[in-house]
Amino acid sequence: MSRPVIETTPAPAATRVLTYAEALNEALREEMRRDPRVFVMGEDVAVWGGGGVFGVTRGLVEEFGPQRVRDTPISEEAIAALAVGAAVAGARPVAEFMYADFMGLAMEPIVNQAAKIRYMFGGKASVPVVFRAQEGAGRGNAAQHSQSLEAWFCHIPGLKVAVPSTPADAKGLLVSAIRDENPVVFLEHKILYNTKGPVPAGDVAIPMGVADCKRAGRDATFVGVHTMVHKALAAAEILAAEGIDLEVIDPRTLVPFDLDTIVASVRKTGRLVVGHEAYERCGIGAEIIAQVITAAFDALDAPPVRVCGENVPIPYNARLEAAALPQVEDIVAAVHQVVA
Amino acid sequence: MSRPVIETTPAPAATRVLTYAEALNEALREEMRRDPRVFVMGEDVAVWGGGGVFGVTRGLVEEFGPQRVRDTPISEEAIAALAVGAAVAGARPVAEFMYADFMGLAMEPIVNQAAKIRYMFGGKASVPVVFRAQEGAGRGNAAQHSQSLEAWFCHIPGLKVAVPSTPADAKGLLVSAIRDENPVVFLEHKILYNTKGPVPAGDVAIPMGVADCKRAGRDATFVGVHTMVHKALAAAEILAAEGIDLEVIDPRTLVPFDLDTIVASVRKTGRLVVGHEAYERCGIGAEIIAQVITAAFDALDAPPVRVCGENVPIPYNARLEAAALPQVEDIVAAVHQVVA
Amino acid sequence: MARKLAVALSPDQLQSMLRTMHMIRQFDLRALDLYREGAMRGSTHPYIGMEAVAVGACAALRPADRITSTHRGHGHCLAKGGDPRLMMAELLGKATGYCKGKGGSMHIADVEAGILGANGIVGGGIGLATGAALAAQLAGRDDVTLCFFGDGALNQGILHESANLAAIWKLPVVYICENNQYAMSARADKFTSVPDPEVRAKAYGFPGVSCDGMDVMAVYRTVADAVARARAGEGPSLVVCVTYRYFGHHVGDPLNYRDKAEVDAWKTKDPIDRFQADRLAAAVTQEIDAAVAFAKASPEPEVEALMEDVYA
Amino acid sequence: MARKLAVALSPDQLQSMLRTMHMIRQFDLRALDLYREGAMRGSTHPYIGMEAVAVGACAALRPADRITSTHRGHGHCLAKGGDPRLMMAELLGKATGYCKGKGGSMHIADVEAGILGANGIVGGGIGLATGAALAAQLAGRDDVTLCFFGDGALNQGILHESANLAAIWKLPVVYICENNQYAMSARADKFTSVPDPEVRAKAYGFPGVSCDGMDVMAVYRTVADAVARARAGEGPSLVVCVTYRYFGHHVGDPLNYRDKAEVDAWKTKDPIDRFQADRLAAAVTQEIDAAVAFAKASPEPEVEALMEDVYA
Numbered sequence A, B: 001m002s003r004p005v006i007e008t009t010p011a012p013a014a015t016r017v018l019t020y021a022e023a024l025n026e027a028l029r030e031e032m033r034r035d036p037r038v039f040v041m042g043e044d045v046a047v048w049g050g051g052g053v054f055g056v057t058r059g060l061v062e063e064f065g066p067q068r069v070r071d072t073p074i075s076e077e078a079i080a081a082l083a084v085g086a087a088v089a090g091a092r093p094v095a096e097f098m099y100a101d102f103m104g105l106a107m108e109p110i111v112n113q114a115a116k117i118r119y120m121f122g123g124k125a126s127v128p129v130v131f132r133a134q135e136g137a138g139r140g141n142a143a144q145h146s147q148s149l150e151a152w153f154c155h156i157p158g159l160k161v162a163v164p165s166t167p168a169d170a171k172g173l174l175v176s177a178i179r180d181e182n183p184v185v186f187l188e189h190k191i192l193y194n195t196k197g198p199v200p201a202g203d204v205a206i207p208m209g210v211a212d213c214k215r216a217g218r219d220a221t222f223v224g225v226h227t228m229v230h231k232a233l234a235a236a237e238i239l240a241a242e243g244i245d246l247e248v249i250d251p252r253t254l255v256p257f258d259l260d261t262i263v264a265s266v267r268k269t270g271r272l273v274v275g276h277e278a279y280e281r282c283g284i285g286a287e288i289i290a291q292v293i294t295a296a297f298d299a300l301d302a303p304p305v306r307v308c309g310e311n312v313p314i315p316y317n318a319r320l321e322a323a324a325l326p327q328v329e330d331i332v333a334a335v336h337q338v339v340a
Numbered sequence C, D: 001m002a003r004k005l006a007v008a009l010s011p012d013q014l015q016s017m018l019r020t021m022h023m024i025r026q027f028d029l030r031a032l033d034l035y036r037e038g039a040m041r042g043s044t045h046p047y048i049g050m051e052a053v054a055v056g057a058c059a060a061l062r063p064a065d066r067i068t069s070t071h072r073g074h075g076h077c078l079a080k081g082g083d084p085r086l087m088m089a090e091l092l093g094k095a096t097g098y099c100k101g102k103g104g105s106m107h108i109a110d111v112e113a114g115i116l117g118a119n120g121i122v123g124g125g126i127g128l129a130t131g132a133a134l135a136a137q138l139a140g141r142d143d144v145t146l147c148f149f150g151d152g153a154l155n156q157g158i159l160h161e162s163a164n165l166a167a168i169w170k171l172p173v174v175y176i177c178e179n180n181q182y183a184m185s186a187r188a189d190k191f192t193s194v195p196d197p198e199v200r201a202k203a204y205g206f207p208g209v210s211c212d213g214m215d216v217m218a219v220y221r222t223v224a225d226a227v228a229r230a231r232a233g234e235g236p237s238l239v240v241c242v243t244y245r246y247f248g249h250h251v252g253d254p255l256n257y258r259d260k261a262e263v264d265a266w267k268t269k270d271p272i273d274r275f276q277a278d279r280l281a282a283a284v285t286q287e288i289d290a291a292v293a294f295a296k297a298s299p300e301p302e303v304e305a306l307m308e309d310v311y312a
């Protein structure tokens, strides 16, 4: 590993429009240039069409070579476990799982090793690994390729969990995740890869644990992740036409979680709608509600409402799939319910 | 498999005192006698000291032979996957994981196969498998042998989840789980194995989805599972001395979940405390609160309070471990808070 | 124990195998069309080029035997007797489909017909097949389970765990690795640590063999031996079928990882052409044989015939 | 590439190895006492009987090399230079322990010393070791990682996946299987499908050898060869050390699955007695050799000496 560490001077905040996938790619590239310990591994991340089935690792093998951009066999448990071992031994792996659903194969090293090593070892090790994967439905990939499993990881102390919804957040959070001394489960969303947005050039880490208000509003607070942020923004337009002003907050990371921003919003609006594509039962929506209830029960003028994935495996058929997922009109209806 | 199906006449409700482990053993034995398709597999379930490290499978290999009581190699993913395949092909496996923590190795077959097969196949298959494991802390087994992971399974549609707290519930629910046509994750608690209680003899299935009121009370409702039921009963004694009358409800199964019983209780008491040993974040406590909030917000006189495991890997040291777990005095304090 | 080895198949059976190979090819060509015209969702993985594997292997089965399949499952399903109408309806997500539209291409199953499902998880069928074999053993039946998986699945831990269990319990399962040279962009010879994956059977003490996966009769004979062994209670085997997928992994595959010359070389071994040619040659051989037999069995002319037929 | 094969160890090194073997035995005997008197929680898995494996293997390492260990980890930790005070304090859950009392017996680690931790998950260290080897390769260093695991871990999928990866990437890792005949009550010869687990290395195309795990020098020589190979960039190896645990799996083991005669037979091969006897014999041999050398090198008497020393 003879590449020099390239010192990056924070670039002038030139902003370009990039896709979510391009923004992630830029984060990986810049971090790999900055720190020779960073490397990428996963299935089809190097050779396949020039970098990953969604293009996130495009061009990396050309720039950094096959040692640092490693195609792996189909061995999800080992991908995770090797990444953990390499991290403990001083490398900074970014391990990719092609679909979050496949992380069922890798829960042991993520949960019993990565998450616990620092604590179990009395604070004398760190595990700077990023587990990247994409979640979400909407493309007819059916039950084994469409799940959103963030709640599993949020449940486990020792892991951090990021869920960017925009290209700028994707880049800024991935930079932070790679620099973090802790294991980060970095969950992208397949539907978002081709969405575009402004992304500042250069060194633009977004700290973990800082929510982003994507739309200010007075009448109700929506908290949601990934596609639900965009659906909520669409719902807000519909609601605005009716004179209802929806505030849309994207926590961006679920662990750590910026409860303060959300509580402040709820204290302002008195109403809360929470949304995610993941199965409703034991999803993060319940946790967000439980935390807000504890912190601001008095401020709530109506019971919070969840707009979540149905408790059903994701079906293939388009109509059924749409019915299984929370939609813009479900958000509108939920907001109607809380402001009623 | 030439054993005859033994018709069981519901025995007269003779009740003996059994340990939780003995009650489970009786359920297995009686179901194996009743239905020759039922078999048991897992690590050290047959040879080891006569049946499992906690004695749950004691004597079964002697009665049913090594074909139906199978010691396996240490291969958790295969234990789960073979059980699923066998279930689809007409057998009724009861697969044991020595510790629930090891189910991290088996999430793929449990979550992506067992839970989804019926739905993915258009309802044309059933997967009558029971995944048994024991959870919980309290014995200094540290971070990889002490977790309570029920929330992971509750999150996944297609699975049922049982969490008995008494010998009678253990027997009655295991009988139901074995007879169920769906995959059931059956989670026992290591601290409970040696606890004793009355268990009716004979065919005593307890239906899934029926909560049990372990103590009636007027002033506050406690909902919790496993050891927390017993801690809540102890807390209720302390509170009773102060004139606070705690109702203690054990949902017994988390999927299906008997919300009605809990809502009825909350409508009576106006106060809710929820407890589990599992990590608080994204645990089942949040889900229970979210459901009660939706169903009975108006009935709540105070914000519900959670009494849960800290968001920390379970430590080895006794003092630290006790501090990581919810204790009787935490329940007392929580009830004080809600009735204040 | 006496095993029934690969028996000669009747002309009807052979004809039906050829028909199924054509059926698989046309089914998947049409699925590709449907996908490209937007009538399908998700992804579809064509079995084209590999028809000999599913058909040769399933020819060794009885109706009560079972299979598990993969993401590239249409061929297995048709070969085990799946109904193309219900399959096609499933691809279009219709209520009449095998899965009532809930599964799609990657989850087609027909448990009644012994098809325990395509699978979206690479290696996902391996444990299921082994478990189905366990169920058969427990039920005291001699049904066998065939477990299809790709070269890419060779490196999943579940194969190791299942193979060990199948070996120590002598389960009636046959592991059929369809080595079509690639797992998406990953070349089998670079991502699997041994050039001949069948040697991995040595790690479990059961037979491992390879065969020409472009030759349906070679597949049939090899799998039939393994099935006979399994049926006789002698335990599992690994059969590696060396084959090739003509198309990309799925629609949209950039196919930058292999060159056209390689594809063309494999196409010269086309399993359908070859079987058809063999069948035609065999038919001719049969006619010739019949002619010879006829000739040999025929009487010498009688001496009386010497002067006959000089004039009308 | 030229490899440095097992070199002769100096008398100081040998003495220190013997001392560590004693240290392991006494440490674990004391741990058992502490457990029985209630000073410890959870469980403790004594390494007694297996001392030759950890000590022989770690003698082949440099300080910058790393190991991963198991639930039965005290021996590995001491052999790699762990501090018995910090270990003992950890067993008692003290703030001064390696893990500040948070880990206990099954999670003792000393990352600085290259000990990447005991592990409560059977097979849990296998992927970690392989990953640590990957980190060394990426950093351009020739550090080697030794991965200890039991016969029970042989059937975990992670071993298969890791071994394949280590092979195709030529990672500097040595897999050391401590075949102590049992995994709890599971006999290695019944639960692993092959009698000699080292054959499993064939499935990955790297060397697999076994050695007498009761003979510290045999372990040293075998592991040193594998380490040299790994250090030279030639990739992984599997070394199976045939050994035995004298005590139960942990305190409270009913031990109904093996008989005392078996235990006694293994105890006659005690690795400490044997090494000590060998060392003593070697010391005597050395003295005799020295005597012979002295004798040979000594001068003949001068002729002048003929009449000397008749009288005082």
Ligand SMILES: Cc1ncc(C[n+]2csc(CCOP(=O)(O)OP(=O)(O)O)c2C)c(N)n1
Residues within 6 Å of the ligand: A043, A074, A076, A098, A102, A105, C045, C071, C072, C120, C121, C122, C123, C149, C150, C151, C152, C153, C154, C180, C182, C183, C184, C249
């Ligand atoms: C557990 C898992 N990992 C990754 C994938 C993504 N994926 C689908 S098919 C495939 C390649 C499979 O290759 P192979 O087993 O050789 O089968 P083939 O496609 O060649 O028929 C991959 C990586 C998956 N579906 N499941």
Ligand SMILES: Cc1ncc(C[n+]2csc(CCOP(=O)(O)OP(=O)(O)O)c2C)c(N)n1
Residues within 6 Å of the ligand: B043, B074, B076, B098, B102, B105, D045, D071, D072, D120, D121, D122, D123, D149, D150, D151, D152, D153, D154, D180, D182, D183, D184, D249
């Ligand atoms: C994944 C997992 N499964 C099961 C166990 C329970 N367990 C602890 S040690 C052990 C036996 C291990 O046997 P082996 O690998 O041979 O090591 P040994 O105890 O003989 O040193 C078992 C089954 C565990 N800790 N982790």
Ligand SMILES: [Mg+2]
Residues within 6 Å of the ligand: C150, C151, C152, C178, C179, C180, C181, C182, C183, C184
């Ligand atoms: Mg392939």
Ligand SMILES: [Mg+2]
Residues within 6 Å of the ligand: D150, D151, D152, D178, D179, D180, D181, D182, D183, D184
């Ligand atoms: Mg062992």
